[in-house]
Amino acid sequence: MNDIQLIQSMLSNHKLDKSRDAAIVIPLVREEDQSLSILFEVRAMTLRSQPGEICFPGxxxxxDDVNPLAAACRELCEELGLSHNDFDVLTASALEPIMSPRRGKIYPYVCYIPDPSVISPNQAEVSTTFRVPLSYLLKHPPSEHKTSFHFEFSDDFPFHKIANQSAYKGQKQTMTEHVFEYDGHVIWGLTARLLVSFLAILNEGQDQS
Structure with missing residues (x-):
C-alpha cells in the first residue's frame, strides 16, 4: 500500500469505536431542611452485571444519543422515573472523563433535583436509592487502600525477542482504591472514583473563596 491519499481517506472515514463509552450523572438532591445530598442507587439483584452494587445513574x-450528555439524561430519566423538567444539568460539559478497562471512556455530569418526591426508581434496574449529605462527604474523606494488578503473558510470548525483558516479566500496577462508608453503605470502585473527583472540585472552590 503506497498510496498516501488512499491512506488519508481511510483514516478520515474511520469511525472511532465508542460502543463501550458511557455517561453517568451525579445527582444533587434538595432536602426538606434545604441542605443538599447526593443520591446513590443500589442496582437490582436481577441484573446480570454488578447486581446489588452501589452506583450513580448512567x-x-x-x-441514538446525540452526545454523552443526552445519554446521561436519558439514563437518569429511565432509572429514576424522571422527566427532563424534574432536574437541571449544572454543567453542559462533562467533568473530567475517566477511563475504565471494561467500559471505555466515562463522561460524568452533575444534575440538581429540587424536588426528590418526583423520584420513582425503575425496579427492573434499581432496587433502592439512598442519599448522603453533601456536608458529610466533604468533612469525611474516604479511606484509601492499595490494590495491585499483575500482568501475565502466555507461555509462547516471544520475550527473547524484546529488549528490557526483566522490566515486563512479573510486572504489576498499583492503584489506590477509595472507600466511603455511610449508614451501612459502602461506596467504592468506579463510583468512589467519580465521587472523589467531584468532591475535589468543591473543596478546591471552597479554598479559593
Missing part, C-alpha cells in the same frame, strides 16, 4: 451511550 449507562452506555447508545447510537
Amino acid at each position: 449507562g452506555r451511550i447508545d447510537l
